[in-house]
Amino acid sequence: MSTAPSSAATTSADGSRRLSTRERILEAATELFYAHGIRAVSADKIIERAGITKVTFYRHFRAKDDLVVTYLESQAARERGALDAVRESADGDAEALRSFANLIGTASCQPGFRGCAFINAAAEYSDPDSAVRKVVADHRAWYRETFATMLGRIGVIDTEDAADELLMLRDGAMVAGYLGEASHVGRALAAAIFAVATTHGAELTR
Structure with a gap:
C-alpha cells in the first residue's frame, strides 16, 4: 500500500511557518499559471521556480x-x-x-x-x-x-x-x-x- 506525500507545513526554529514541498510547488504553479496561462507554463518552469528536482515534482503530482x-x-x-x-x-x-x-x-x-x-x-x-x-x-x-x-x-x-x-x-x-x-x-x-x-x-x- 502506498501513501500520498504529506502536504503539512513545518515550523522553523524561530517559529515561522515553512512551506512543505507540495505547498511550494503549488505556490509556484499558482503564480505562473495565473500570470502566464496554464498551457504556456511547463512542468520544467514550475520545477525551476519551486527549486526542486523532477523526481520530487512527480512524487507529489503524477502529471x-x-x-x-x-x-x-x-x-x-x-x-x-x-x-x-x-x-x-x-x-x-x-x-x-x-x-x-x-x-x-x-x-x-x-x-x-x-x-x-x-x-x-x-x-x-x-x-x-x-x-x-x-x-x-x-x-x-x-x-x-x-x-x-x-x-x-x-x-x-x-x-x-x-x-x-x-x-x-x-x-x-x-x-x-x-x-x-x-x-x-x-x-x-x-x-x-x-x-x-x-x-x-x-x-x-x-
Missing part, C-alpha cells in the same frame, strides 16, 4: 494536469472563504452582496490582476469532461447555489434565474476589471446586482 486541478481547487477554496467571510461580517445578505461587489472591484485594481482563474482555465481546456473543467463546473455550481440562497433571503422569488444572472454579472465584472477601467467595476457591479434583485421581487434600498 501537470493533476497540479492544475489542485491549483483550481485551492483557488476555489480561497474564493469561497472570501465570500463566507463577507457574509459573516455583513449585516444581512443585501449588504453582503454589495460587499461582494466591492471585493471584486478591489481585486480588479490590484497589480497583476488577470480576471477569473476559472474562466481562464476553461478557455484553455475545451473538453467539458476533463478533470479541469469539472473543477470549474463545480465551483460555478457553488456560486449559483450560494447566490440563490442569498437572494432568497432578501426577498427574490425566482432565485435560480436571478442567481444565473448574478453569476453572469460576476463573470463580466471580472473580464471588465482585467480589460477595462478597474476602478469602476465594484460600483457598477453593485448597481447591477441591485437591479437584478429588485427585478426579481426584492425590496431594497440603495
Whole structure:
C-alpha cells in the first residue's frame, strides 16, 4: 500500500511557518499559471521556480494536469472563504452582496490582476469532461447555489434565474476589471446586482 506525500507545513526554529514541498510547488504553479496561462507554463518552469528536482515534482503530482486541478481547487477554496467571510461580517445578505461587489472591484485594481482563474482555465481546456473543467463546473455550481440562497433571503422569488444572472454579472465584472477601467467595476457591479434583485421581487434600498 502506498501513501500520498504529506502536504503539512513545518515550523522553523524561530517559529515561522515553512512551506512543505507540495505547498511550494503549488505556490509556484499558482503564480505562473495565473500570470502566464496554464498551457504556456511547463512542468520544467514550475520545477525551476519551486527549486526542486523532477523526481520530487512527480512524487507529489503524477502529471501537470493533476497540479492544475489542485491549483483550481485551492483557488476555489480561497474564493469561497472570501465570500463566507463577507457574509459573516455583513449585516444581512443585501449588504453582503454589495460587499461582494466591492471585493471584486478591489481585486480588479490590484497589480497583476488577470480576471477569473476559472474562466481562464476553461478557455484553455475545451473538453467539458476533463478533470479541469469539472473543477470549474463545480465551483460555478457553488456560486449559483450560494447566490440563490442569498437572494432568497432578501426577498427574490425566482432565485435560480436571478442567481444565473448574478453569476453572469460576476463573470463580466471580472473580464471588465482585467480589460477595462478597474476602478469602476465594484460600483457598477453593485448597481447591477441591485437591479437584478429588485427585478426579481426584492425590496431594497440603495
